Amino acid sequence: MTMSSEEGLATALRGDGLSLRLGPFTVRLTTAISSVIAGIASLYAECVCADAPFADFHLRLRPPRGLRRWWRPQVVLDHDGAIPFAPLPYGQALAMFEWGLNWCIGTQAHTFLILHAAVVERAGRAVLLPGPPGAGKSTLCASMVVAGWRLLSDELALLSLDDGMVYPVVRPVSLKNESIAIMRRRAPEAVFSAPMRDTAKGTVVLMKAPAASIAAGTEPSRPAWIVFPRYQAGADTELKPFSKAAAHLRLGEQGLNYSIHGARGFELLADHLDRCDCFTLSYSDLDGALAMMSGLAGLAA
Amino acid sequence: MAPPAASAGHPVALVTSGGLWSLVGPWRHRAWGDEHLIYSEASGDTHQVTAAGVAVMEALAQGPASLAELVRRLGGDADDEAPMVWVAAALAAFDRLGLVERTSP
Numbered sequence: 001m002t003m004s005s006e007e008g009l010a011t012a013l014r015g016d017g018l019s020l021r022l023g024p025f026t027v028r029l030t031t032a033i034s035s036v037i038a039g040i041a042s043l044y045a046e047c048v049c050a051d052a053p054f055a056d057f058h059l060r061l062r063p064p065r066g067l068r069r070w071w072r073p074q075v076v077l078d079h080d081g082a083i084p085f086a087p088l089p090y091g092q093a094l095a096m097f098e099w100g101l102n103w104c105i106g107t108q109a110h111t112f113l114i115l116h117a118a119v120v121e122r123a124g125r126a127v128l129l130p131g132p133p134g135a136g137k138s139t140l141c142a143s144m145v146v147a148g149w150r151l152l153s154d155e156l157a158l159l160s161l162d163d164g165m166v167y168p169v170v171r172p173v174s175l176k177n178e179s180i181a182i183m184r185r186r187a188p189e190a191v192f193s194a195p196m197r198d199t200a201k202g203t204v205v206l207m208k209a210p211a212a213s214i215a216a217g218t219e220p221s222r223p224a225w226i227v228f229p230r231y232q233a234g235a236d237t238e239l240k241p242f243s244k245a246a247a248h249l250r251l252g253e254q255g256l257n258y259s260i261h262g263a264r265g266f267e268l269l270a271d272h273l274d275r276c277d278c279f280t281l282s283y284s285d286l287d288g289a290l291a292m293m294s295g296l297a298g299l300a301a
Numbered sequence: 302m303a304p305p306a307a308s309a310g311h312p313v314a315l316v317t318s319g320g321l322w323s324l325v326g327p328w329r330h331r332a333w334g335d336e337h338l339i340y341s342e343a344s345g346d347t348h349q350v351t352a353a354g355v356a357v358m359e360a361l362a363q364g365p366a367s368l369a370e371l372v373r374r375l376g377g378d379a380d381d382e383a384p385m386v387w388v389a390a391a392l393a394a395f396d397r398l399g400l401v402e403r404t405s406p
Contacts, residue, residue: 245336245349252347263329266340270331
């Protein structure tokens with residue numbers, strides 16, 4: 001069986017599970033849900049690991065038990081035999097995989113300090129784009145990736161506890177609502193999932209990571225900049241230096257496991273801030289924002 | 302009009318009250334220029350403070366002290382009301398943040 005073929009991949013997903021190598025993690029996924037099988041085949045085929053002896057996370061996506069599944073189809077995420085979330089509508093199964101995997105990494109991968117931030121890289125230097133939902137983080141991240149930046153993650157910055165590097169966990173970029181049409185226009189050749197409508201975040205479409213980013217999926221990068229994006233309709237594009245102390249406080253508040261690391265987390269975050277320049281980026285025009293980011297990295301716009 | 306009554310945690314009340322001040326637990330400090338952060342290992346909270354606030358924490362790190370002793374450690378004159386009120390205000394603020402505590406005389 002060729003694991004990269006959709007047929008083999010579907011057989012594994014329906015059977016004992018399919019292992020995906022995602023940066024430092026191996027995920028074993030089992031499901032018979034056709035939308036997830038199609039999504040994994042189109043978005044994750046290069047990450048399939050046929051001979052993984054061990055998995056960090058065992059996930060199963062399946063309909064909940066009981067009669068309800070006949071008249072109101074739903075999906076639940078089973079993680080090592082536990083069900084950590086309420087069921088979602090069946091059509092949101094692929095989004096549930098993404099969100100469930102984020103939760104697994106954020107709550108269990110404590111060999112990293114994990115910040116809620118997109119991470120992209122050019123020429124060996126990474127920029128972290130932290131931001132709450134709605135800040136325009138994923139749209140900017142996706143646009144930078146389409147413009148040639150390497151994607152490390154659109155959601156989770158994995159900061160090493162040991163070597164000062166940020167590690168990739170390359171997965172699709174999660175696009176929401178208006179950003180879907182924007183990215184379809186900017187990257188018509190990119191691979192997109194089917195739209196998942198009426199999720200808690202509105203309509204969600206996953207955009208496949210570029211092949212080069214997937215191929216470099218285990219190579220860490222050195223953080224050089226931390227940029228807090230803020231999309232505001234009509235706003236001028238403005239990149240302003242930002243206080244490192246305020247950045248520390250904001251990153252700590254948004255960190256997924258900052259409190260777990262205690263004093264070590266405080267020092268580690270401060271160490272990263274010692275080495276990074278911090279900015280805020282207000283924007284409404286993506287091309288202007290991209291030019292700003294290119295200028296920051298010393299690249300021709 | 303009469304001045305407002307000083308509550309137990311008010312700096313003016315602290316100036317006139319006794320007791321020893323001490324740190325609640327170990328703490329960490331990092332600075333970038335004139336921006337300072339303090340991390341309390343007791344609470345797990347991070348706070349942004351001024352350089353003067355860091356000086357108060359460092360003075361208390363030498364050991365528990367009365368307000369007057371703390372003012373002296375900071376190079377002030379305990380007979381002068383201004384530094385006493387200033388340090389008392391810092392202690393009151395740090396008390397609220399759970400960074401310092403006062404033991405009864």
